[in-house]
Amino acid sequence: MGRNLLAMAAGFSAITVPIVIGALSGSRMLAQSVAPVAQKFEVVSIRPCQDPRQRQVPGPGGMYPPRGNSSPGRLRTGCYPLLDDHGMGLIRSAYADTFTPINGGPSWIHSAFYEIDAVAEGNPSVKMMMGPMMQALLEDRFRLKNHRQMGEGNVYVLSVAHGGPKLHAFIEGSCTPYSTSPPPALQPGQEYCESLIGGGSVASVKDRGVTLDDFSKQLLAVLDRPVINKTGLTGRFDIHVEFSREGTKMAAMPLMQPIGSLSPASDPADPPSIFTALQEQLGLRLEPAKGPVEMIVIDHVEKPSEN
Numbered sequence: 001m002g003r004n005l006l007a008m009a010a011g012f013s014a015i016t017v018p019i020v021i022g023a024l025s026g027s028r029m030l031a032q033s034v035a036p037v038a039q040k041f042e043v044v045s046i047r048p049c050q051d052p053r054q055r056q057v058p059g060p061g062g063m064y065p066p067r068g069n070s071s072p073g074r075l076r077t078g079c080y081p082l083l084d085d086h087g088m089g090l091i092r093s094a095y096a097d098t099f100t101p102i103n104g105g106p107s108w109i110h111s112a113f114y115e116i117d118a119v120a121e122g123n124p125s126v127k128m129m130m131g132p133m134m135q136a137l138l139e140d141r142f143r144l145k146n147h148r149q150m151g152e153g154n155v156y157v158l159s160v161a162h163g164g165p166k167l168h169a170f171i172e173g174s175c176t177p178y179s180t181s182p183p184p185a186l187q188p189g190q191e192y193c194e195s196l197i198g199g200g201s202v203a204s205v206k207d208r209g210v211t212l213d214d215f216s217k218q219l220l221a222v223l224d225r226p227v228i229n230k231t232g233l234t235g236r237f238d239i240h241v242e243f244s245r246e247g248t249k250m251a252a253m254p255l256m257q258p259i260g261s262l263s264p265a266s267d268p269a270d271p272p273s274i275f276t277a278l279q280e281q282l283g284l285r286l287e288p289a290k291g292p293v294e295m296i297v298i299d300h301v302e303k304p305s306e307n
Contacts, residue, residue, distance in 0.1 A: 151295065159284070177209040208238050
């Protein structure tokens with residue numbers, strides 16, 4: 001899956017943020033708490049650490065410098081927040097996908113950084129350690145309690161703009177889309193369809209083989225509220241849209257290093273807002289509205305117990 005947006009074990013510093021489309025799909029059950037997992041870490045060390053952004057000069061490469069060096073059976077997160085101002089952190093990795101809002105909890109969880117070094121029996125995968133096993137660790141050492149709920153909140157509605165859509169139909173066989181985990185086996189010469197969010201001076205989203213339902217969910221990584229697809233358009237598309245960082249979550253983030261064609265070397269002086277870009281480049285329109293929002297609510301959390 002490349003450098004996943006949540007791949008803290010490999011270090012949280014995506015130059016361009018890759019998001020595999022399969023991660024956007026898959027059903028989730030609402031529950032008062034996450035079911036306990038049988039496997040836990042045998043030895044865990046948790047140490048407070050200083051926000052890396054305060055120790056290094058901001059520059060290309062994302063919000064945090066590359067850090068962390070995990071392998072099956074050994075988790076090393078590097079210095080990482082519980083939940084930062086952009087909604088990323090240990091809690092999201094353990095409980096949520098990239099696009100579910102997380103609310104509640106005391107203010108200190110947004111400024112508290114911790115370095116976790118843990119050992120597990122049986123060499124579980126890094127994905128297992130960062131997900132279900134991290135849940136158990138947070139519940140045990142941080143006394144974390146949370147639940148999922150549905151409620152009415154601020155959303156954007158994605159619809160077809162006047163003049164019709166300007167979308168490129170996906171060419172079957174050019175890549176392999178999937179909605180299951182693990183993904184299906186690849187045929188010789190094939191590759192998985194990926195989505196890339198570029199955070200250069202001109203922000204961008206580039207998708208291959210994406211449905212508009214999944215594209216709408218993906219936009220929560222850029223916008224301040226969920227997006228509901230009401231275009232009525234079905235099928236898969238190849239999408240490439242470029243827009244200004246201003247008015248998006250990227251405005252407060254350091255510039256990311258350009259990769260390939262996502263952020264051209266010569267950027268236009270005044271890139272359009274994401275709202276204008278969607279309409280002019282894709283023939284789609286975003287409008288604010290009220291709608292159903294699934295969220296994770298933090299009920300209780302404490303600073304970690306001693307090692």
